[in-house]
Amino acid sequence: MSYQEKRSLVNLVSVVLITAVxxxxxxxxxxxxxxYSPEVFRFWGAFFLILIPVxxxxxxxxxxLFAIINAIATREEEPPITDERDRLIELxxxxxxxxxxxxxxxxxxxxxxxxxxxxxxxxxxxxxxxxSEMVSDISQFYYYRRGF
Amino acid sequence: MEKLIINNNIxxxxxxxxxxxxxxLADKVGVTRQTIVAIEKGNYSPSLELAFRIAxxxxxxxxxxxxxxxxxx
Numbered sequence: 001m002s003y004q005e006k007r008s009l010v011n012l013v014s015v016v017l018i019t020a021v022x023x024x025x026x027x028x029x030x031x032x033x034x035x036y037s038p039e040v041f042r043f044w045g046a047f048f049l050i051l052i053p054v055x056x057x058x059x060x061x062x063x064x065l066f067a068i069i070n071a072i073a074t075r076e077e078e079p080p081i082t083d084e085r086d087r088l089i090e091l092x093x094x095x096x097x098x099x100x101x102x103x104x105x106x107x108x109x110x111x112x113x114x115x116x117x118x119x120x121x122x123x124x125x126x127x128x129x130x131x132s133e134m135v136s137d138i139s140q141f142y143y144y145r146r147g148f
Numbered sequence: 149m150e151k152l153i154i155n156n157n158i159x160x161x162x163x164x165x166x167x168x169x170x171x172x173l174a175d176k177v178g179v180t181r182q183t184i185v186a187i188e189k190g191n192y193s194p195s196l197e198l199a200f201r202i203a204x205x206x207x208x209x210x211x212x213x214x215x216x217x218x219x220x221x
Contacts, residue, residue: 081179084179085179085180085186085192086183144182148192
């Protein structure tokens with residue numbers, strides 16, 4: 001398995017892990033107010049604002065750990081360059097990820113029109129974000145495995 | 149429109165050039181070894197620029213490196 005394939009799998013696992021752990025922690029603090037109260041909106045605002053730095057730091061830590069463990073286990077280092085195939089694969093996976101997130105965004109808007117509580121919209125947005133990242137990592141893995 | 153099957157002689161050309169390794173060829177043309185592996189297997193069709201760079205390393209014409217596979221052969 002190439003370095004890029006392993007990196008895609010590590011990214012996939014880290015997305016699922018970070019979101020699951022963070023969501024489990026935050027949901028415990030969900031306000032017991034009316035689903036339409038300002039408290040709920042403040043909660044979801046904080047949820048997204050904290051998720052961004054937490055996710056960045058956690059992913060950097062996981063990536064560094066992966067690079068160290070991989071270097072020790074296989075003596076293989078990260079490819080020093082990003083070539084045309086890497087860029088094409090990145091573009092293709094970003095395109096698929098964007099399609100998924102756009103579908104999720106539309107679904108979130110549908111939930112508002114359908115008179116569902118605002119929390120449903122936020123949950124759909126989070127799910128769309130996670131699924132779109134997973135699609136990006138899975139498609140990168142698939143393209144690297146196939147050649148392109 | 150039917151899809152063209154593009155094949156190549158890179159493996160043979162590497163062998164003919166002092167058994168050049170995939171990594172050596174990759175370094176000369178500025179790509180990763182994985183990209184050379186994908187091209188050799190026919191899984192990835194390189195850009196025109198990369199194709200010319202590979203041909204230049206072997207000091208040969210582009211047609212000697214890449215060719216369209218005959219469907220009837």
